Amino acid sequence: MVFLSLPLEIQAMVIPRLSSIGDLAALSQSCRSIHRLCDMKTRERFYQIRVDPKDYSINKTFDLVMEILKNPTLGNYVWEIVQTRQPSMERDYVQTAEQRDLSAGDRDLLRAAVRKAGFTGSQENVVLNMLMQNTTKPPGENREPFRFPNTAYGYDHGQIHGTFIAQALAAILISVSPNLESLVMTQPFSVFSGFYRGGERPQDDNVLFPLDRLLRRANAKPASIPYLQNLRKVYMIVDNRNLDDRFYMAIDFLECAMLFDCLPSIESISTDALCDDESGEARVVLEPRSSNISRIYINHSALQTTFLVSLIQSCKVLREFQYAIGGRCVLGGWSAPFNARTFIKSICPHKDTLEVLDIDAEHNMHYFHPSYFEEDRVDQEIDQEQRALESDNDDDDERQMLRSFSSNSGSLKEFRTLKRLSVGIGFLVYFAMGVRENNEPRQPFLLPEALPESLEYLCIRGYEKGKCKKWDAHIDALVASFVSGSSGIKEITGIEEIIPNSEDVDDPDDNKDLLWIPIYSIDD
Secondary structure (H helix, E strand, O other): OHHHHOOHHHHHHHHHHOOOHHHHHHHHOOOHHHHHHHOHHHHHHHHEEEEOOOHHHHHHHHHHHHHHHHOHHHHHHOOEEEEOOOOOOOOOOOOOOOOOOOOHHHHHHHHHHHHHOOOOOHHHHHHHHHHOOOOOOOOOOOOOOEEOOOOOOEEOHHHHHHHHHHHHHHHHHHHOOOOOOEEEEEOOOOOOOOOOOOOOOOOHHHOOOHHHHHHHHHHHOHHHOOOOOOOOEEEEEOOOOOOOOOEOEEOOHHHHHOOOOOOOOOOEEEEEOEEOOOOOOOOOOOOOOOEOOOEEEEEOOEOOHHHHHHHHHHEOOOOEEEEEOOOOEOHHHOOOOOOHHHHHHHHHHHOOOOOEEEEEOHHHOHHHOHHHOOHHHHHHHHHHHHHHHHHHOOOHHHHHHHHHOOOOOEOHHHOOOOOEEEEEHHHHHHHHHOEOHHHOOOOOOOHHHHOOOOOOEEEEEOOOOOOOHHHHHHHHHHHHHHHHOOOOOOEEEOOOOOOOOOOOOOOOOOOHHHOOOOOOOOOO
């Protein structure tokens, strides 16, 4: 093994750069010297640190933070941080008597860490006070929950107090974890009263929550801070602990994306169970070509096409995009229509970079019904839906965004770097036909000649032989090309076996088995 022949000091430099705990575990078994260098027991303790809003978890996390402050090398072991408490409403933090008994030296270490994380002046004392609490229940506070009028949803003072403590811990932990690559978190700010909506962006002093403050500061000037330089992926938890988790829930996902989009190593942002905010507040429109995020994964969700387009338009480079509906019920019974033409036009600027496209929303593209799939009819119905989309949208920024790419044109074959494609049969054929400015006439074609040469994997959802003669002709030609070896595709699924399109859950009481189960639990 070449690695074993390297000097120990070189091995010691390489090992911390292996982010996979599985790879490290396997490497540690290769020989005793490597096993000592890997120090797996310690690495496993720090590899993933969870900041839960429970007293025992808060104190466990605090102890890990203090270990890192006393031995900064331990911070290099932290690969992922999971923070699971979303602010429930806007309230200022009320400083209370310190509950931790630290030595003078430990307290100095903690205060120095607060300053290094960028909390200075009055912020320094407030964040330090949060860290010095060992329980989420502030002393002397009324424990009866505050409840919104005419609802069953309440927030007690312990929840609010605990949010600040957990955020302060997460913020300091991030600042002392230089190799952090993955962040799993809830929305770190509240929009209960439209705090971040409309007008100018909030100034730093107006940001209430420590984690939110740290992320905004870092993203605004990433070159000036030593942490978050290696952060690659972010997963946003949709926090529904006080609502009905059978339904899609809203968080300000676009605003959350703006907490990370300028970081130097950021690659992906993802979430599940998301729907758009129907409160009537203006949705933020992301600045075009401003984001370093290149991979977007949104699953089990129900979103308007303009929401997805805003994310796509913000990317400097788009390499992977995944969107799927299903797994939850839609509040009010409405569904989120997916406009195929608008979506294709929005991804056209990324023809030379897009590698993976996975769209599982054909159930919400009614114009792709097999019994009446005709080119002219599909175009007419998409035209009608697109006009409704534009006329129903009273937000000037979104209208301007839609107009900005209205003249884009392109077809599937022009996506020269696309390797993996997973779509419904109707969307596949329509994408292959292409979208043209002013609906220019298309030339007859069959699928094999309309696929990009780079394509290696194709998943076709919703295809059933005999349902549509036009689709059958395309699939027969595709199979013939694949069998003959003239196609560069290595794998095709969804032809011999039917892969159903995902659907929203109509009745969550009778179809509990169809409900999506969260990856991360939200604890009270």
